[in-house]
Amino acid sequence: RNLRDELQAAGFFDATVDFQEQRVINDRQEIDYLITPGTRHRFVHLDIEGNHYFKQEDIRERMFLETKSFQFRHGRFSEAFVRRDQETLTNLYRSNGFRDVAVTHVTKDDYQGREGDIAVTIHIEEGVQWLVSDLRVTGYKRLDLKNVLSTLSSSTQQPYADLNVASDRDSILAYYFENGFPNATFEWSSTPGPAPHTVNLKYQVTEGEQQFVRQVQVNGLNVTRPRLVYRNLQLNPGDPLSPLKMADTQKRLYDLGVFASVDTAVQNPEGAEHDRFVLFDMEEGSRYSVSGGIGATLARIGGSNQQADLTNPGGATGVSPRVSLDVSRINFLGLGHTVSLRTRYSTLEKRGLFDYLAPRILNHTNLDLSFDVLYDDSRDVRTFSAKRAEVSTQLTDRLxxxxxxxxxxxxxxxxxxxxxxxxxxxxxxxxxxxxxxxxxxxxxxxxxxxxxxxxxxxxxxxxxxxxxxxxxxxxxxxxxxxxxxxxxxxxxxxxxxxxxxxxxxxxxxxxxxxxxxxxxxxxxxxxxxxxxxxxxxxxxxxxxxxxxxxxxxxxxxxxxxxxxxxxxxxxxxxxxxxxxxxxxxxxxxxxxxxxxxxxxxxxxxxxxxxxxxxxxxxxxxxxxxxxxxxxxxxxxxxxxxxxxxxxxxxxxxxxxxxxxxxxxxxxxxxxxxxxx
Structure with missing residues (x-):
């Protein structure tokens, strides 16, 4: 199928691909592919009929089919592409309440009498749009769902679709999981509404028992100071046991850049206890990082670097090769800080930069502090050369x-x-x-x-x-x-x-x-x-x-x-x-x-x-x-x-x-x- 789709995408829309398995000799089997490319075609015309709810441009931007152009010399067409676009358009309409939509296509060869030209007509029978007449949510007692209910997709007079119901289910259950209800369940039912093509929806929530954090245990720290980990924990004893906050803590620990792996688990997850131990098991990464690179600048560059040469002040074609080498010490002093030495050498610049980075200062995730010492010998402006010695400090705030x-x-x-x-x-x-x-x-x-x-x-x-x-x-x-x-x-x-x-x-x-x-x-x-x-x-x-x-x-x-x-x-x-x-x-x-x-x-x-x-x-x-x-x-x-x-x-x-x-x-x- 992959070979056939590739040939069809290249204009051989009638291509067929068969294969024959040969004998197995010495645990090796040969397979012969029989390819018949057929005549090369051009996909020259695409028409869409029957759409009323969506505009042509809204539909076209979701389709993979492309008529021939300077970019696609023979167009982009295959039977697999047509099936893909039909499925895409069907899902688009169904997610907007058109439950009975039907998308079909007709392919016409030798379009307008020109041999090899292909035209495709996509026909859409939209059907009737179904709407939500009424939505009732029952079963919630211990949590206030007011903020969640305002964001649901299946609200009154909105399109009714199974995809929207699934989205509502995920939103409600995610809110319960975040607040320590891991066994919460969601059920729904629908009945005909008072008007034609409308439904009444009912969501039934079963909350289950709420669970809490008894203690947080951290393992695997060798160099890293425990306070660096604990100040990034999103869970503390007495908090609702939230898988989302566990995942957020895992992400924050990875973002420190000092751990190769961070695993998290709940002790005895099948037990009946309401208070649970939360475990974080970490493996520290390598403390040193070395990287390098080579490159070149190719352009019209200013005059010669030599002071004695005053020719070509307006520039001449030139190449400036360069090499770079960076060495970093990660998790310095176990604080999550980084010490780096970055060097670059080229015909236009010689640079050395010493950098000390202290991320998340004062336990603010958006604040980083750095100290730099720079030496730079540059000739990128050809009027002069400059030797720069610089010290600096910078505070970064991600507002x-x-x-x-x-x-x-x-x-x-x-x-x-x-x-x-x-x-x-x-x-x-x-x-x-x-x-x-x-x-x-x-x-x-x-x-x-x-x-x-x-x-x-x-x-x-x-x-x-x-x-x-x-x-x-x-x-x-x-x-x-x-x-x-x-x-x-x-x-x-x-x-x-x-x-x-x-x-x-x-x-x-x-x-x-x-x-x-x-x-x-x-x-x-x-x-x-x-x-x-x-x-x-x-x-x-x-x-x-x-x-x-x-x-x-x-x-x-x-x-x-x-x-x-x-x-x-x-x-x-x-x-x-x-x-x-x-x-x-x-x-x-x-x-x-x-x-x-x-x-x-x-x-x-x-x-x-x-x-x-x-x-x-x-x-x-x-x-x-x-x-x-x-x-x-x-x-x-x-x-x-x-x-x-x-x-x-x-x-x-x-x-x-x-x-x-x-x-x-x-x-x-x-x-x-x-x-x-």
């Missing part, structure tokens, strides 16, 4: 399922080197940078799938305050906000959009303003452009540039908007994207502009637009992404063709010659995950 808040204080010292800018700016911008910052970050995530969203929204707001009070050399604010939403246009078309805006105004400090008007140190400025922010630029190439060398200087404001139209391309795993990106990094918040024309070779405060096409290949870890962008109005700028020593010499004699350069119209990016 709701969708909303999380992060409160962070960090202090960092950054040394800047290999500057590829006007030598007159080097004395100022090469100064070491000390920043103490308090920041608050709020994240609202209502996406259906964080790796490949099809509906919902994603919002972030990051507020930072750097001041001399915290030891900063420059006082400035930093605000970065992001809003993304996802909208289904049709069954196959998805519209996704994202708006990002950031400002970082300075309002004091010891740095003097010179020919570069931005007092914020280079490492603290906004650098953007590339596959994640604006695909009309190479990585970190948007915004103001040095007037002599053409290398990016970053800015204190940014504004980007991205729009994508996502659609299936080939089969179920390959999709396509048409996109439009717009925006830039701006020198100051007051210079944010929507104009599209560059005034001069030193004007970068305008909005760049790019359009393009992308391919998405779906994998278990998220879509693999490849994008090609065409920048409509990329910036031109003054560059310097020569070495840094030559730049020094001509600067002294004021004889430097500029060479006009431009960001390439075409950019390409390859990565994992959707752009947003």
């Amino acid at each position: 709701t399922k969708a909303l999380t808040a992060f409160f962070r204080f960090s202090y960092r010292h950054v040394n800047v080197g290999t500057l590829k800018i006007d030598p007159l700016l080097i004395p100022r911008l090469s100064q070491s940078d000390r920043v103490g910052m308090f920041s608050a970050n709020f994240v609202e995530d209502r996406r259906d799938d964080p790796t490949d969203a099809h509906k919902g929204r994603y919002n972030t707001l990051d507020l930072g305050y750097s001041s001399s009070i915290f030891g900063s050399q420059v006082s400035f604010l930093r605000l970065l906000a992001r809003n993304a939403s996802y909208h289904r246009v049709t069954r196959k078309l998805l519209l996704a959009r994202e708006l990002s805006i950031g400002i970082a105004p300075a309002f004091g400090g010891i740095v003097e303003v010179s020919t570069d008007p931005d007092p914020i140190p280079l490492p603290e400025r906004f650098f953007a452009g590339g596959g994640e922010t604006m695909r009309g630029f190479p990585e970190n190439q948007a915004g103001p540039r040095d007037k002599k060398t053409g290398f990016p200087l970053g800015g204190s404001a940014l504004l980007f908007h991205k729009t994508e139209l996502r659609f299936p391309l080939i089969g179920e795993n390959i999709g396509g994207v048409l996109f439009h990106d717009m925006g830039n990094v701006y020198s100051t918040p007051g210079n944010i502009s929507f104009r599209v024309h560059q005034k001069s070779l030193t004007d970068f405060d305008y909005m760049v637009h790019a359009v393009g096409f992308g391919i998405r290949y779906r994998t278990p870890i998220g879509p693999v992404r490849g994008d090609v962008a065409y920048s409509i109005n990329p910036p031109s700028f003054n560059g310097f063709k020569g070495t840094f020593n030559q730049l020094l010499q001509c600067t002294e004699t004021n004889s430097c010659t500029s060479a006009r350069q431009q960001i390439s119209h075409f950019q390409f990016f390859f990565s994992i995950g959707q752009t947003f």
